[in-house]
Amino acid sequence: MSRSNGRPEPEVIMNFSDGYSYSKGKLDSACFAILENGPVRAVKDSKPAPKKEDIDLIVNEFEISRARAERALSDNDRDVVKTMHALINLQQ
Numbered sequence: 001m002s003r004s005n006g007r008p009e010p011e012v013i014m015n016f017s018d019g020y021s022y023s024k025g026k027l028d029s030a031c032f033a034i035l036e037n038g039p040v041r042a043v044k045d046s047k048p049a050p051k052k053e054d055i056d057l058i059v060n061e062f063e064i065s066r067a068r069a070e071r072a073l074s075d076n077d078r079d080v081v082k083t084m085h086a087l088i089n090l091q092q
Contacts (some may be wrong), residue, residue: 050078062087 050073057080058069064087076083 047074047078050074054078054080054083058083058087 050070054073055066055069058064058072059066061084062069064072072083072087073080076086
């Protein structure tokens with residue numbers, strides 16, 4: 001560590017124009033943590049995806065995007081009737 005005005009300053013790898021900088025110590029500890037524990041992996045949803053026919057029905061009947069239809073079906077346990085009731089209540 002170097003000293004400036006009597007205060008210790010961390011070793012800086014790079015200063016960016018937006019004001020952010022990275023210290024070598026923090027970067028090293030983060031890299032070592034990844035090496036020891038392995039990279040973090042995203043957990044996949046254990047539920048199967050909704051059926052294509054169900055998604056097409058919701059998209060055509062409610063004239064919503066495919067992504068919104070998939071999300072609505074997933075939120076309602078892939079039950080088409082329950083999803084339609086939920087979407088009708090949202091539109092009122």
